[in-house]
Amino acid sequence: MPFAEKYKPKNLAEFVDQTEALEQFLEWIKNWRPGSKALLFHGSPGTGKTALVHAYANEKNLEFIEMNASDWRSASQIQQVLGQSMKQMPLFKRGKIFLIDECDSLAGREDLGGVGAIIKIVRESKFPVVLTSNNPYVAKLRFLRQYCQLVQFRKIPVWDVEERLRRICKAERIKCDRDVLSQIAKMSGGDLRSAMNDLEAVAGGKNEITIDDLEALGYRERGISIFDAVKMIFKTKTALAAKLAINEVDKDPEEIFWWIENNIAREYEKPEEIARAFDIMSKADIFRQRIALRQDWKFKSYMIDLMTAGIATAKKDTYHKFTRYQYPNNIMLLGRTKTSRRKSEEILDKISKLLHASRKKLRAEYLPFLKIILRNKRNTNEITSSLGVEKEELKSLLE
């Protein structure tokens, strides 16, 4: 039996996280009568939504009927599966509780009647119904929400995940370092189920795990936002966690590079940390340029390690503060000035031929002087006509 299954809480006493959600759930179930609202559990995967209902049903000897909304194709099918069951008392148990998982996956499909069918179940069921959804605010669920009370499940704190893993190790007689467990916990991003799966994958029948075994772990697509990745890098003090933080981000390393670079001074406050962090970015940049110029991809991992692990470890202590991470402003600046830059490039290209110099060279070595030279009106005509540009064009370039 997989760890995630084996170590699922069997009763509410074992269900230690999500105290707020648990309270709401108990309050709701105490007062539940046919026709009451359903509960809609929402939150990231692996935070205990199903486990809570399962533990409760087990403890109270209720029949636990779990369905996954993504398996349903149509309203009539839902009706078929649940129609009878929701009205009849079970034969051998004291009652029933329904769990309809992943309601958001139902909503996006062609089976639009599905939401209506769920609403019907909620309204007519003789037994409590709990729904789950990663995101309850998708538009398709807006009618369903009126029949539900929303309960939020938070990500499980890293130390709680770590503690769980430790208990599993003890039970399984697996010997392993503190570091290994805290690493797995950090990588889980508050998803207990994935942490248990990772532990199992790493343990793989062995009775000892070392930090090297973690290399084998694949990485889960969580599609976390760039903000979360940047936050991870700035807040963690573990090199590997920082390095892995960007794996899940749907942006290329080049763009992430600028995100990190631009937010260093927002997060870090001590001069020596900022100085060190920027120096590391400067080294990462050398690798970045080597990749670009020589197409030498073997340098990519150095660039990435420096810009993630290097930045994470540039701080002395983690700043326990909220930082509003910002979009890289040089990208913004380049975006804003795009039209005017294109215009000036065209003008520079004309001059470039005549002065035998690149645009870059013209900007750096000619324009500052031309600005002064053209202050003397006598020069203007002669220069513009010999360069084949209009006065206005040249002026716009010099502004």
Next chain:
Amino acid sequence: MIFLSEIAVWSEKYRPNKLSEVINQKHVVERIKAFVKEKNIPHMLFAGPAGTGKTTVALAIAHEFYGKGWRQNVLETNASDARGIDVIRGQVKDFARTKSIGDVAFRIIILDEADNLTTDAQQALRRTMETFSSVSRFILIGNYSNKIIEPIQSRCAVFRFKALSEADIRKYVSRIVEGEKLKISEDAINAVIYLSEGDLRKVANLLQSSAALGERITEKIVYDVASQARPSDVKEILELALNRKFEDARKRLQDMLLRQGLSGEDVIREIHKQIYSLQLTEEAKVQLIEKCGEYEFRISEGGDDLIQLEALLAQFLLFSKSPK
């Protein structure tokens, strides 16, 4: 004296079109003259500091071979504006494979700032150089020859352009002074020589700008021009960093590089100069100058101007005073 160009920008107007008029670089010029005499040149790589005559020699060669109609037989491209492989495969290859017009057997392709070409582009270039060597010659120009891949270097005659001496620069100054009938004091000439840092392009620009500001060019005018043409915000940016207003300093720096388009190396050199005038201990100044060298080196290794300069700026924080 005949000049190549009617262009009213002096650096161009006083660019010689004959090899014999090139300022110094005798070791290079003599050998090239011999090639020209034989009506044949090898592929060549010109390396050396800015403003020492690399482009001028390349253009003079073109002139010696083709005369007035040189542009028909010469392709000039700039690798810093178009550094990808497409340019080499497209424009350059198309030009290289076509026969020359006139009695010279080959066409010339001048690739300026060739040290900016990507490695892929250089590989493509190497094949083009080989395939069409019967109908075309390449002249590659760059500050750093070590950024050109070895297979290309081995196919080229490599010419190293030397930094120019004070006497060399003085000679060029007097060409312009005579040509433009400038009234200029001896002190002003010395100032131009000092400020030019051996770069003839800068000599011409300094003189023309100074002449635009006064009938008689004085030492003061020259220094005024130099300070106006120089990235003016540099000192303020450094002071912001020293007062721990790092984000403000960074914004100004970005504006300077991205909006005004200044080059990183220019800004670093300016920072280098400004360090002496900052309120710092002598020891701190020297430490920061060492940092300037380090980040300028990283730029020359291919580093991005903005990143490297921001990193340099961040080092100033180490010498900042905490706000009271």
